[in-house]
Amino acid sequence: MAPVSKIFDFIVIGGGSGGMACARRAAAHGAKVAVVEGSGRLGGTCVNVGCVPKKVMFNGASIIEAIEDAKHYGIGVGAPSFDWGFLKQARDAYVKRLNGIYERNLTKESVEYVDGTASFINSSEVKVNGLVLRANHILVASGGHPIIPAVEGAELGIDSDGFFDLETQPRKVAVVGSGYIGIELAGIFKTLGSDVTVFTRTPHILRHHDTIIGDTMLQEMKRIGIRFEHNSNVLGVRKNDDAHHPLELRWTTTDAAATAAAAASSDSFDCVLWAVGRAPNTAALNLEVLPGIERGRHGHILADEFQNTTVKGVYSLGDVFGKSELTPVAIAAGRKLADRLFGGDQFAASKLDYVNIPTVIFGHPTAGTIGLSEEQAREAYGSDSIKVYQTRFTNMYNAMTPYKPPTAMKLVVTGPQEKVVGLHIIGRGCDEILQGFGVAIKMGATKKDFDNCVAIHPTSAEEIVTMR
Numbered sequence: 001m002a003p004v005s006k007i008f009d010f011i012v013i014g015g016g017s018g019g020m021a022c023a024r025r026a027a028a029h030g031a032k033v034a035v036v037e038g039s040g041r042l043g044g045t046c047v048n049v050g051c052v053p054k055k056v057m058f059n060g061a062s063i064i065e066a067i068e069d070a071k072h073y074g075i076g077v078g079a080p081s082f083d084w085g086f087l088k089q090a091r092d093a094y095v096k097r098l099n100g101i102y103e104r105n106l107t108k109e110s111v112e113y114v115d116g117t118a119s120f121i122n123s124s125e126v127k128v129n130g131l132v133l134r135a136n137h138i139l140v141a142s143g144g145h146p147i148i149p150a151v152e153g154a155e156l157g158i159d160s161d162g163f164f165d166l167e168t169q170p171r172k173v174a175v176v177g178s179g180y181i182g183i184e185l186a187g188i189f190k191t192l193g194s195d196v197t198v199f200t201r202t203p204h205i206l207r208h209h210d211t212i213i214g215d216t217m218l219q220e221m222k223r224i225g226i227r228f229e230h231n232s233n234v235l236g237v238r239k240n241d242d243a244h245h246p247l248e249l250r251w252t253t254t255d256a257a258a259t260a261a262a263a264a265s266s267d268s269f270d271c272v273l274w275a276v277g278r279a280p281n282t283a284a285l286n287l288e289v290l291p292g293i294e295r296g297r298h299g300h301i302l303a304d305e306f307q308n309t310t311v312k313g314v315y316s317l318g319d320v321f322g323k324s325e326l327t328p329v330a331i332a333a334g335r336k337l338a339d340r341l342f343g344g345d346q347f348a349a350s351k352l353d354y355v356n357i358p359t360v361i362f363g364h365p366t367a368g369t370i371g372l373s374e375e376q377a378r379e380a381y382g383s384d385s386i387k388v389y390q391t392r393f394t395n396m397y398n399a400m401t402p403y404k405p406p407t408a409m410k411l412v413v414t415g416p417q418e419k420v421v422g423l424h425i426i427g428r429g430c431d432e433i434l435q436g437f438g439v440a441i442k443m444g445a446t447k448k449d450f451d452n453c454v455a456i457h458p459t460s461a462e463e464i465v466t467m468r
Contacts, residue, residue: 005131006112008034010341011138013118013126013285016044018318018330019141020102025338027109034135035106036128038117038284042102044143045319046327048095049161054184056091058362061191065364072400082192084169091164119286123311137313137341140301141334142281144319149176149276152236156247157272160185170194170271174249176234178205180361182275183217187364190226197227197267199234199251206361210373210424212390212410217363217426220405224364229253235264237272245270280320290314296322306351307337324357358438360431365405368434370441371422374412381414381421388412389447389467395428396458407460411447411467418447423464433461 008031012023015037027033041048060082067080106113116129125134146159158165160181171194175186178200190196198205198221205221205228206214222228235250245268253262280300287293287301294302294310300322307315315337318330332352339347358370371377377386390410398404407427414421420441425433440449455462 004125004134006034006133008032008112008133008135009137010034010338011036011118011126011133011135012141013139014044014141014143014281014318014320015039015042015102015113016141016143016318016330017046017327018334019044019139020106020334021331022139022141022317022334022338023111024105024109025335026342027111029338029342029344031338031342033109034112034114034133036114036116036118036126036133038115040115041099042106042113043095043099044327047098047102049164051327052098053091053095053164054188055362056087056094057188057192058184060087061188061364064191064193069397069401072402082169084192085167088164088167117284119284120289121286123290123313137315139307139334139337140285140309140314140316140320141318141330142285142320144278144280144325146274147277147279148274149234151234153238154236154274156237156239157274159274163273166271170269172245172269172271173197174199174247174267174269174272175275176249176272177275177277178202179208179275179277180206180363182273183221183363184361185273185275186226187221187362190221190224191364196225197229197269199229199232199249201232203230206367209361209367209369210410210412210422211375212408212424213361213367213369213426216406216408217361217365217367220365221363223403223405229265231255240268243268247272278319278325280322282320298322305354306340307333324354326357326359329354329357356438356442358434360434362431365407365427366429366431367424367426368430369422369424370434370438371420372412373422373424374410377412377414377421385414386412387414387418391463391467393460393463395460397428407463409463409467411450411464413447420445420447420450425464427460429460433464437461437464 010026010031010033012019012035015035023033023035064080070077118126118128148154173189173194173196175182176199186196186198205218231254232251238248247269250264250266252264290311292310301316303309303316307317317333319325336350336352340350356371361367392408394404395407410424412422450465453465455465
């Protein structure tokens with residue numbers, strides 16, 4: 001075995017948001033820390049091919065919507081045009097600046113950045129570029145990647161990472177998958193001018209969210225012209241370079257009442273985007289040398305409430321851990337872990353509470369959710385202990401527009417005190433509304449607490465504290 005090249009207190013495998021936050025916090029406590037990242041750029045999925053560049057594209061789409069609404073307020077701005085290449089170039093430059101900021105932050109915190117792919121030698125050593133690094137504590141925060149389905153011609157499509165590589169805007173797009181990633185990107189494509197069809201295996205979308213969100217989102221996406229192929233099973237993709245739209249997507253559709261699938265259908269597209277899920281990045285880690293390490297059924301590295309894996313001194317968090325795969329969750333969990341490992345006795349019980357984590361879907365419209373869906377609450381507490389308050393209305397923004405997209409809100413409460421165990425909202429501004437209510441719900445707010453808060457008028461948020 002190669003001699004040990006460097007010894008650290010803490011090695012973090014993965015330079016994404018969670019790993020970076022954990023590494024920097026550990027260094028702030030005085031630990032000698034190394035971050036190992038092999039992609040050539042820091043920030044992980046969120047900064048490079050996720051939340052950040054997605055929000056830039058979402059913002060661009062939202063500006064297009066505002067320009068189209070302007071005439072209804074007496075504002076003449078002419079027909080909007082959109083330059084995909086211009087926005088991509090500006091967006092990529094912004095992301096590159098963020099990569100530089102991340103690297104400078106490591107330098108500022110005296111964290112060593114090791115550019116390469118880490119593989120375990122044992123529970124306290126990893127190999128990177130032929131070098132051996134040793135530490136008593138090793139965190140795996142290697143993130144995840146999009147899944148490509150095992151169908152004919154799958155390589156002709158792109159995944160969510162590939163969305164950010166597109167140099168030009170495709171005219172006609174198939175989005176396969178109806179989770180939040182597929183729904184967000186479908187909305188962006190359509191609002192920026194592409195013809196979009198979404199393929200989903202069920203009659204519903206956003207199945208892991210409360211029905212008020214999925215049903216309302218589906219209704220509004222159809223209203224703006226996005227087509228849906230429900231109960232569909234994609235068979236494959238073929239390429240025809242001479243066709244107007246060169247990618248032929250083939251699928252079958254199963255009627256819920258039928259006993260067999262219908263004959264195959266097909267349509268042609270410029271772009272097929274796979275949004276069928278994500279998997280953890282573990283292939284290069286050589287986990288086989290860690291006897292007893294537990295993996296989930298999808299390959300995630302399992303850990304307890306303190307992020308401890310079943311191997312002493314090895315930890316996991318973020319997408320590779322597989323619980324609440326959200327950037328702020330990974331950041332918070334990483335900081336809590338670093339506090340516990342290197343912050344002294346005052347942080348001995350430091351851990352992230354994974355209950356009541358707010359999250360937002362940047363669809364068209366936006367949606368936000370925290371806590372249990374109505375269905376989950378009834379299962380957890382029993383239907384007799386659950387009460388639901390909900391409302392639907394038109395945002396005042398649309399008082400001047402001929403179309404009236406819905407805003408919908410649902411409050412799920414339990415017990416005689418009517419403790420709030422779920423809040424689900426969809427409509428203009430819901431992405432910004434949710435954060436403050438998340439604090440209240442995290443503190444154990446009841447419906448009475450909401451009622452006792454004076455409404456801010458005229459806003460959409462006031463409906464949450466005036467529901468009856």
